[in-house]
C-alpha cells in the first residue's frame with residue numbers, strides 16, 4: 001500500500017462527511033466538476049455488488065467468466081445543496097467528457113450534465129460539459145476519489161494493484177472481453 005491511513009484519533013466525521021458514490025438518476029444528474037480529470041477502472045457486477053477487477057490472475061469474477069466494464073469517476077458538487085459526491089459513469093458517457101478534455105485542460109469548475117437518452121433507469125447516459133461562472137477557488141477541494149472508492153469497495157490492499165485503463169484500452173480488449181450479445185448494462189439502483 002502506498003498510502004497509509006494511520007491517525008492518532010478517530011476521523012472527525014463532522015468536518016469530513018463520508019462521500020457517497022452515485023450514478024446518473026432516472027433522467028439526469030447535473031453538478032459542477034471538482035476533479036481535474038476522470039479516473040477509471042474495470043469493474044464487475046459480481047455477487048450483487050460492483051467490484052473492481054483485480055486482473056485475470058487474481059480476480060475471482062474473471063475466473064468465473066464474468067464480463068468486466070470500464071467505469072469512470074469524477075467528483076461533482078451541487079452548489080444549491082452544498083453537496084459533494086463521487087459520480088460513476090459509463091464508457092458511453094465518457095464521449096462528451098473526452099471531447100471536453102480536448103478543449104479544456106481541466107474539467108474542474110465546469111458544469112457536467114449526465115443525461116439518459118431515454119427516460120428509463122438503464123438507458124445509456126451521455127455527458128455534456130459546459131463552462132460555469134464559478135471561479136474554481138470558490139468550490140470545494142477535489143476529493144481523493146481512489147481513497148473514497150477504496151473505502152466503499154473495502155479493498156484497500158487489493159485496489160492498489162487494480163489495473164487503471166482508459167476507454168481506448170478497453171475498446172482494444174473488447175473482442176476477447178465482450179463477446180457479442182453478452183447482456184445489457186445493469187439497471188441503476
Ligand SMILES: [Zn+2]
Nearest residue numbers: 053054059062
Ligand atoms: Zn476481473
